[in-house]
Amino acid sequence: MKFQSPKGVSEYFPPRSHAFEFVRDQLLAPIKNAGYQLLELPIFEDTELFTRGVGESTDVVSKEMYTFEDRGGRSITLRPEGTVGALRSVIEHGLDRAGLPVKVFYCGSFFRAERPQAGRYRQFYSVGIEAIGSDDPALDAEVIALAYEGFYGIGLRKFRLEVTSLGDAQSRKAHRVDLVAYINSLNLDEATKARAQINPLRLFDDKRPDVAAMMAKAPRLLDYLSTESADHFAKVQEYLSAMGIAFTINPLMVRGLDYYTGTTFEFVHEDLGAQSGIGGGGRYDGLMESIGGQNISGIGFGLGIDRALLAAEAEGVVSSTDFAPTLYLIPLGQSAKAVAMKLAHELRDRDISVEVAMGDKALKNAMKSADKSGALFSLVLGESELESGNVELKEMSTGVATSVTLSALVPTLITRTLKK
């Protein structure tokens, strides 16, 4: 029996795992600089949290959840997205009672039982933030900017930002009446009518040319915004422009999660396949209250680490290289090995990365391993070195060795590494 990973999961192993780590850390960096604080959350929750929060009519809830019964007979679901779990935690622990807005971030894996394809996995990784308890349009702009800065920090350039506003409840209600009337006037097949029943906005996202042509003339939500909503959206745009962040308004944008209201946005990359969305999010006015919290609004996003990595690779801005130590230590003989272990232990304590040759290889082969490790320096520790206390520190790129006393090894490595 040869085991393999479950269908459709993404997993990262060296050397690519290092590029993954880089992408994740770059996405996280601006978030931390803006005062968002870590929320480390469970990856499974009470199923009802998602059905209530995300919405039963969404594809995510109706057909993509990993749901099972635990030993106590409770219905449990692997989290398909991060927002409702984050809000549940905020509410449960009263984080929203100690000053608003609450600003939190999280990072980890999410699960959707879909048919896998390029950039779409059953277990995928996201970085997310939530800013809860302020209606200030500047907060919308900040959230969008943090996603933008994260992608930019990775080195991505071939992406665009699309924004729109879904307005407040009154705006959507007025629009929906006209939109449904318009859709009913169209000659559509049954499956499409069924989709429109669930959420008429979905039809704006239909890729079939004939449907898209019909929907191009449909009433647009942006034209139905209340003065308050329109004003809010105008300010968001103003702040984005002030930050020099380019965006396009996409009045046809549709998001698959029911809770979005007001400002919504998506980041789309040019070089990806069908799954080109590398991140997205928006404001959610009623969500806190719908899962048992106070009636306050919030805004957040989810950024796809897997897809951002794919995009970075497509743009050629990340390289997947193996770990390379500063020093590769080669002990010769049993007494030298104990000294080498001690030395490595001390060096690592001083934050110098060290690998020790294992397995008593011939010196020649140990040097080959040192070369392969990509180490900056190598050092042979044998009888003569132990006696004299002098070692030859060899710079691998030039082949030049310099004599150093063992006691001077740490300062020498530190200064010579800094010069690189």
Place this chain on the structure above:
RNA sequence: GUGGGCGUAGCUCAGCUGGUAGAGCACUCGGUUGUGGUCCGAGAUGUCGCGGGUUCGAGCCCCGUCGCUCACCCCA
């Protein structure tokens, strides 16, 4: 859930009109005393995805199945 493409060594792949499996890279060891990269030599590695069928004989043909992959749908 629906459709297309593909499954041969760790990786990339070759394998003719069916005759019981190969290359390159990588790996391990060696090329006379304790120093890598180039070069030379030697070595290890496959249930040809799995199961069935046709055939004297199947990596190759047929059926099924599983997996991977891309797209629809949906989204990170």
